[in-house]
Amino acid sequence: MPKNFVGIQRQNRVPGGLRHFSNTLAKKSALCRNFGGGGGGYDPLAAAFIAEFNNVSAAEMALEQQSVCNTIALMLKGEGTTNGSDLTAIIDDLNFYCPADNSTSDFSGASLNFMNPSRFKRSFFGFLPGDLTVNGITGGAGKYIRTGYVPSVEQTLGDCSYFWHTLTGGSGAPMGSISSDANAYTSAVFSFYGNNSNYAAGGNDTNTAGLYCVSKTGSTVKKYANGAPAQNSFVATSGALSTVDFADMARYRLGAFQLNYTGEVMLHGRGKAFTDQEFDDFAEICNYIQSNIISGGRA
Amino acid sequence: MRVLIVKKFKPFTANWGAICVPQICKDGFFVPDGWQSELTKKGIKYTEKEIDPKTYFEHESIT
Numbered sequence: 001m002p003k004n005f006v007g008i009q010r011q012n013r014v015p016g017g018l019r020h021f022s023n024t025l026a027k028k029s030a031l032c033r034n035f036g037g038g039g040g041g042y043d044p045l046a047a048a049f050i051a052e053f054n055n056v057s058a059a060e061m062a063l064e065q066q067s068v069c070n071t072i073a074l075m076l077k078g079e080g081t082t083n084g085s086d087l088t089a090i091i092d093d094l095n096f097y098c099p100a101d102n103s104t105s106d107f108s109g110a111s112l113n114f115m116n117p118s119r120f121k122r123s124f125f126g127f128l129p130g131d132l133t134v135n136g137i138t139g140g141a142g143k144y145i146r147t148g149y150v151p152s153v154e155q156t157l158g159d160c161s162y163f164w165h166t167l168t169g170g171s172g173a174p175m176g177s178i179s180s181d182a183n184a185y186t187s188a189v190f191s192f193y194g195n196n197s198n199y200a201a202g203g204n205d206t207n208t209a210g211l212y213c214v215s216k217t218g219s220t221v222k223k224y225a226n227g228a229p230a231q232n233s234f235v236a237t238s239g240a241l242s243t244v245d246f247a248d249m250a251r252y253r254l255g256a257f258q259l260n261y262t263g264e265v266m267l268h269g270r271g272k273a274f275t276d277q278e279f280d281d282f283a284e285i286c287n288y289i290q291s292n293i294i295s296g297g298r299a
Numbered sequence: 300m301r302v303l304i305v306k307k308f309k310p311f312t313a314n315w316g317a318i319c320v321p322q323i324c325k326d327g328f329f330v331p332d333g334w335q336s337e338l339t340k341k342g343i344k345y346t347e348k349e350i351d352p353k354t355y356f357e358h359e360s361i362t
Contacts, residue, residue, distance in 0.1 A: 107316030127317040128333040141302065141352055142322045142331040 042066065045088070045115070046073035052117035053098065057109035062101035068292045069098060072114070075288060081281040090278055091271040093120045095147065096164075098293050099134040107132055110266070120148045122268070136166075136264050136294055149270045150245045160274070164211045164267040164286040166294075211283045300352055301332040303345040313337050325355060 042050065046069045054060045061069075071080070076091065078084040097110040110132060111121040124132075126143040137145075149161055267286060274282060307328050310320040319337060321328030326348065330338070338345050 111316070124317045125320050126322075126331045126334075128331070129315045129317075140331060141300065142329060 042070045043073040043077070045076065046070040049073075049112065049114050049117055052112055053100075053109045056112070057100055057106040059100035059104045059106060061098070061109075065098055065101060065293065069114075071292075072285060072289060075281075075285045078281075081284050083277040083281050085275075085278040085281040087278060087282055087285070088115070089272075090274060091115060091269055091282070093149070093270045094267075095120065095122050095269070096267040096289050096293070097132075097136065103134060105132040105134055110137075120270070122147055122266075134294075137266055139264065145266060146245055147268045147270075148245050149268070154270065160271055162212060162269045162271075162282075164290070165264060166290065211279075211286050301347055301349055302329040302355075303332060303334060303338065304329050304348050305338065305343060305345045308341075308343055311337075311341055 046066070049069055050061055050066050075081050076087045076094075078086045092115060094114045095112065096114060098112075099105050100109060107124050107127070111123070113120045123146045124137075125146065126140075127137065131138045131140075131143065267289060302324065304324070304326045305321055305328050307321055310318055312318050313334075319330055319334055321330055329348075330345070332347075335345070335347075
């Protein structure tokens with residue numbers, strides 16, 4: 001039965017991908033695979049992530065979260081996204097928070113890299129246990145997340161960095177840097193600071209919830225906000241690659257800390273540049289993660 | 300809001316996985332409120348201080 005279900009899915013594939021394949025159907029697909037073979041039936045990408053999660057976290061990941069992780073792995077390979085892009089060849093590292101179950105949060109599990117659990121684990125500074133919940137994380141003075149992505153070092157592996165956030169109405173960009181290195185703040189290519197003078201006017205804020213991608217290629221930043229693509233919103237005009245990794249929920253420009261952000265989803269990524277279609281598919285995956293793991297969508 | 304003023308010290312990791320590090324502030328270094336018990340366990344002295352974050356961090360040096 002499960003195999004037949006998956007087979008029916010594949011028969012319904014249309015050129016360019018499964019354009020009308022809903023998240024619900026994708027979730028059912030993952031569940032069917034799970035029924036068919038337990039943990040061994042998962043996609044290898046999801047299976048590796050789940051195994052490492054269970055290794056480092058205090059609580060084992062529940063079946064529901066496992067199934068969603070499996071669907072994410074399939075979507076990254078092109079199943080269930082509009083354009084069917086295989087993003088595993090594009091995205092080198094992808095960190096997002098997956099709770100152990102519908103009520104259990106875990107800092108160690110939140111640190112993991114979905115694409116490769118053995119590297120680029122995020123570090124959480126200053127947070128208290130109550131700051132991390134199944135709905136995300138709450139920031140404040142002295143609390144920040146370091147991604148470990150250092151553009152000036154990692155540019156040979158990829159030339160793009162991206163993050164997804166759900167913050168709205170903030171006073172500044174959620175992405176910043178913790179360092180005395182001037183390039184951490186002035187990089188035109190890999191800085192997300194709002195009002196950074198190295199970006200052309202009109203496209204230099206990250207206050208709107210959505211997916212942001214800074215691409216070294218073409219010196220442009222693609223922005224997908226509020227569910228609608230807005231390509232090339234940022235144009236880099238000058239600057240050097242940052243020699244310091246990104247820190248999330250850190251500072252507003254060069255001064256005050258970000259304060260009292262709640263429920264942030266904390267998705268960070270690093271890899272190669274996207275085509276427009278690939279970028280849109282990635283935005284769909286981010287939406288899926290947001291709705292099925294972080295906020296809502298849980299049983 | 301309250302912050303904990305400390306002298307600079309080596310970062311350490313709490314048993315829940317978060318790392319405690321000092322951040323530069325007007326009074327030297329601070330860590331977020333809530334880390335009192337962990338600081339005490341490590342034998343690190345601190346003083347609590349009520350601050351207005353809108354003004355306290357505004358002119359913070361990051362050099």
